Amino acid sequence: MTRRHQQIADDLRSAIADGRYPVGSALPSDAELAAAYDASRGTVRQAVSALLAEGMIGSRQGARRTVLTTTPSQSFTELRSFAQWAASGGHAAGGLVLESAWEAAGGDTAARLQVPTGARVFRVLRVRTLDGDPVLLERAVYAGWIGSAVERLPPDCVSVTRRLNEDTGLVFTHGEHHIDALAAGTLEARHLELRRGSPLLRVRRTTTAQDGRPVETSDDRYRPGSVAFTVRNSLQANSLTRTEG
Amino acid sequence: MTRRHQQIADDLRSAIADGRYPVGSALPSDAELAAAYDASRGTVRQAVSALLAEGMIGSRQGARRTVLTTTPSQSFTELRSFAQWAASGGHAAGGLVLESAWEAAGGDTAARLQVPTGARVFRVLRVRTLDGDPVLLERAVYAGWIGSAVERLPPDCVSVTRRLNEDTGLVFTHGEHHIDALAAGTLEARHLELRRGSPLLRVRRTTTAQDGRPVETSDDRYRPGSVAFTVRNSLQANSLTRTEG
DNA sequence: AACTCGAACTTGTCTGTACAGGCTACCGTC
DNA sequence: GACGGTAGCCTGTACAGACAAGTTCGAGTT
Numbered sequence: 001m002t003r004r005h006q007q008i009a010d011d012l013r014s015a016i017a018d019g020r021y022p023v024g025s026a027l028p029s030d031a032e033l034a035a036a037y038d039a040s041r042g043t044v045r046q047a048v049s050a051l052l053a054e055g056m057i058g059s060r061q062g063a064r065r066t067v068l069t070t071t072p073s074q075s076f077t078e079l080r081s082f083a084q085w086a087a088s089g090g091h092a093a094g095g096l097v098l099e100s101a102w103e104a105a106g107g108d109t110a111a112r113l114q115v116p117t118g119a120r121v122f123r124v125l126r127v128r129t130l131d132g133d134p135v136l137l138e139r140a141v142y143a144g145w146i147g148s149a150v151e152r153l154p155p156d157c158v159s160v161t162r163r164l165n166e167d168t169g170l171v172f173t174h175g176e177h178h179i180d181a182l183a184a185g186t187l188e189a190r191h192l193e194l195r196r197g198s199p200l201l202r203v204r205r206t207t208t209a210q211d212g213r214p215v216e217t218s219d220d221r222y223r224p225g226s227v228a229f230t231v232r233n234s235l236q237a238n239s240l241t242r243t244e245g
Numbered sequence: 246m247t248r249r250h251q252q253i254a255d256d257l258r259s260a261i262a263d264g265r266y267p268v269g270s271a272l273p274s275d276a277e278l279a280a281a282y283d284a285s286r287g288t289v290r291q292a293v294s295a296l297l298a299e300g301m302i303g304s305r306q307g308a309r310r311t312v313l314t315t316t317p318s319q320s321f322t323e324l325r326s327f328a329q330w331a332a333s334g335g336h337a338a339g340g341l342v343l344e345s346a347w348e349a350a351g352g353d354t355a356a357r358l359q360v361p362t363g364a365r366v367f368r369v370l371r372v373r374t375l376d377g378d379p380v381l382l383e384r385a386v387y388a389g390w391i392g393s394a395v396e397r398l399p400p401d402c403v404s405v406t407r408r409l410n411e412d413t414g415l416v417f418t419h420g421e422h423h424i425d426a427l428a429a430g431t432l433e434a435r436h437l438e439l440r441r442g443s444p445l446l447r448v449r450r451t452t453t454a455q456d457g458r459p460v461e462t463s464d465d466r467y468r469p470g471s472v473a474f475t476v477r478n479s480l481q482a483n484s485l486t487r488t489e490g
Numbered sequence: 491a492a493c494t495c496g497a498a499c500t501t502g503t504c505t506g507t508a509c510a511g512g513c514t515a516c517c518g519t520c
Numbered sequence: 521g522a523c524g525g526t527a528g529c530c531t532g533t534a535c536a537g538a539c540a541a542g543t544t545c546g547a548g549t550t
Contacts, residue, residue, distance in 0.1 A: 274531080
């Protein structure tokens with residue numbers, strides 16, 4: 001049983017994607033939508049506010065809401081999982097673990113995972129490929145309580161996220177992504193098949209489980225031209241922050 | 246007269262920032278907050294959902310909400326305006342227009358600004374400095390209806406956003422940011438004081454006014470190490486998208 | 491023809507109520 | 521002491537009504 005407001009939101013999203021409401025056009029009013037879906041205005045507003053937060057529509061008091069873009073954001077799951085993202089774009093994802101080991105968490109890592117310095121954590125160095133081409137070198141560190149589940153995964157496991165969810169019921173619910181650029185070192189040059197000094201896109205991320213415990217922190221280095229990130233935001237919902245390097 | 250739900254949200258934000266609710270601790274329940282602020286549960290939930298969307302707190306049905314992080318996101322205005330961002334971090338921002346001209350919009354630019362190909366647009370090449378050091382080369386293109394206001398600004402105008410707001414009442418409400426990495430060319434090398442081929446962080450963004458009309462589209466190239474971007478997201482609110490390069 | 495004013499409409503805000511479904515802590519049993 | 525079940529709490533969802541504040545458009549006036 002899907003929720004009423006979610007049904008309405010999904011329906012509006014696909015209506016916009018289909019072009020029934022082109023970019024720049026006005027959406028029906030709360031009252032019209034409530035009548036059309038036979039729901040209360042509160043429920044309709046809950047659905048609409050989801051699209052608002054995604055930046056798909058704009059809204060000002062008094063004026064009808066207008067469509068801003070037809071391409072919806074990916075779901076969080078799709079973002080978190082390299083494999084699921086690739087699959088949704090019709091590409092084949094691959095992965096290979098180059099190194100993995102238990103070790104004591106250093107200061108930075110410990111802080112990001114919210115564990116004491118020196119706590120046992122599981123470190124993994126992984127190459128990710130898209131249609132056979134290496135595009136991403138991933139240095140991930142998993143918290144101790146999930147590390148052994150990661151250790152049991154096959155080294156060429158395509159979707160780590162999916163397997164962890166199947167094996168342990170783990171669901172990622174929050175993430176923080178820190179994005180900057182840097183030059184490729186020897187290691188990146190070798191595994192991503194480019195020259196030392198080439199520009200790389202670096203994403204340092206920390207992912208958190210339902211209960212707020214950090215699960216994983218990672219330093220991902222992308223080959224330029226292969227992958228980019230898009231953030232859509234608004235006055236109402238802003239998740240992007242500029243920080244000092 | 247600020248809104249009730251916004252007051253409550255602000256109060257909760259500062260309570261979290263102050264450490265009254267440390268990371269990992271539980272927030273009071275809807276009922277308790279409603280009693281404390283003398284508001285209905287609906288209003289409290291509206292306030293709490295703002296923090297939820299910002300990723301400051303986590304929530305699951307049945308369990309109390311927990312604090313995920315104490316550092317709030319910047320407001321959208323602060324993100325949009327380089328000068329206001331710098332000021333909030335205690336730095337001095339500067340800017341200098343190197344070139345500017347009216348020209349006909351090319352295909353890409355026209356599409357991003359949602360104007361016909363060949364429409365008159367105003368292009369500006371600007372260097373931005375932080376505490377005197379050049380950190381950002383900005384290639385911005387403004388839509389025709391706002392271009393003349395931009396043209397009237399002094400070339401060393403520090404906060405373009407603020408001046409446009411004062412002069413024309415313009416408010417930026419939505420933005421789309423596309424982030425990747427690339428190597429510095431001759432122009433970037435000269436103005437950002439680095440070598441050709443050095444890695445740069447590129448942010449291509451399009452900003453939209455209240456009524457949904459695109460105002461500005463820009464290609465910003467940041468010197469690495471000076472500025473980074475952070476995105477915080479969750480199952481409930483996700484604005485980050487991974488795209489093909 | 492240009493301008494002003496107002497009525498109708500639309501979104502934003504707030505309250506109150508009700509029920510469903512997940513979570514926790516306590517209590518009694520084995 | 522370990523285990524299981526349940527009552528009470530808490531969040532999610534949904535509905536109905538009311539007013540505030542901003543927008544739009546047309547009628548009437550200048």
